[in-house]
Amino acid sequence: MTANLKLSKGDKVGLIACSDGVREENSLEVEALIKVLNSFGLEVVVASTLFRRDAYFSGAPKVRAAELNRLFNDDEIMAIFDISGGDSANQILPYIDYNRIRMNPKPFFGMSDLSVILNGLYTLGNINSYHYQLMNLVYSDGKEQQNAFYQSFFEGHNDLYDFQYKWVRGNHMSGIVIGGNIRCFMKLAGTSYFPDPTNKIILLESLGGRANKIVSLIAQLQQVGYLDKCAGLILGSFTELERYNEFSVVEEYVKEISESTKLPIVKTDEIGHGSNGKCIVIGQEIIL
Incomplete structure (x- = not known):
């Protein structure tokens, strides 16, 4: 690495x-x-x-x-x-x-x-x-x-890596980060480019899509076995969804379908399509 x-x-x-x-x-x-x-x-x-x-x-x-x-x-x-x-x-x-x-x-x-x-x-x-x-x-x-x-x-500090978040469920998660924009990430399903989710932290964010679209994509993620194998979920910014104040719909759905595993979940507004976006490294372990 x-x-x-x-x-x-x-x-x-x-x-x-x-x-x-x-x-x-x-x-x-x-x-x-x-x-x-x-x-x-x-x-x-x-x-x-x-x-x-x-x-x-x-x-x-x-x-x-x-x-x-x-x-x-x-x-x-x-x-x-x-x-x-x-x-x-x-x-x-x-x-x-x-x-x-x-x-x-x-x-x-x-x-x-x-x-x-x-x-x-x-x-x-x-x-x-x-x-x-x-x-x-x-x-x-x-x-x-x-x-x-x-x-x-240039200076080796963490300014661009440190993002604020709140817990949706749990209080600890650790693992290698995979994921990104949910619509685009799901293009990889069924291909050799789709990473193994076992013990990984999945990042999900989106520019477009209201609650019905985002819930549909998360349902697909669950149906390919991702949410049963991963170690945690980082929900970034969902620009259109949040503009219509519909994030609570997605949050409740994610909590419902992952209730049996008590999947740790955090929400951050600093990873995604906002001009204030921070950087997260795909393929590197993170501890929250």
Whole structure:
């Protein structure tokens, strides 16, 4: 397993889009992000598959995977940041070179639809990956995010890792973290990229979806045997669900279906699609 990321001035980092390509109209945000990274002393290597070329994609699946493999194989690049999202990331899973990545590991950052790659890298590549959206550095909480990013990845503090939470059930959980965006994570069900949940902590969060959709996805998670095997559940932010004040519906359902095992559950508003989002490491043990 890789250790937590430690960056230094002069390091190179990669910028890529493995899901839907970044829209051209967002190029100014990308430029602002690169300026922030440059201000930290980082040199940014931009993948050829960053912006959309046709329709939604920054390249064909094999092309996007080849760019990701290239960044992993480049010994000068210390970390890879995927700033995309959408629906397209699982297209590249069969073309990722997991054997080479296992021999040449480095931190990969992404979230939302990138949950499929975060978990695939852990399951087949045996490396840690980081559930975090780098674009937070230039969003509404940008100054706070920039400070937490620098303190965590340059100074070795825990600013970006420490998240506030409350207990829904229990008072202790420990295990390796898997999961991410629930809609995207469930794309892996039945595939070799779906991690074994035994004694794992499952993170679930979502941008879209009201109570009926989220409950449906959690029901699927239970029906594939996940909730009977895991050691705990972290419920992150569910943006649309909480905007409609429907989280209590999901909370009660989760408690009901896991009553027999007394599954430990926590709720946090600091992991998910909010601009204040913290970072959690997929593939690393956590103790709450």
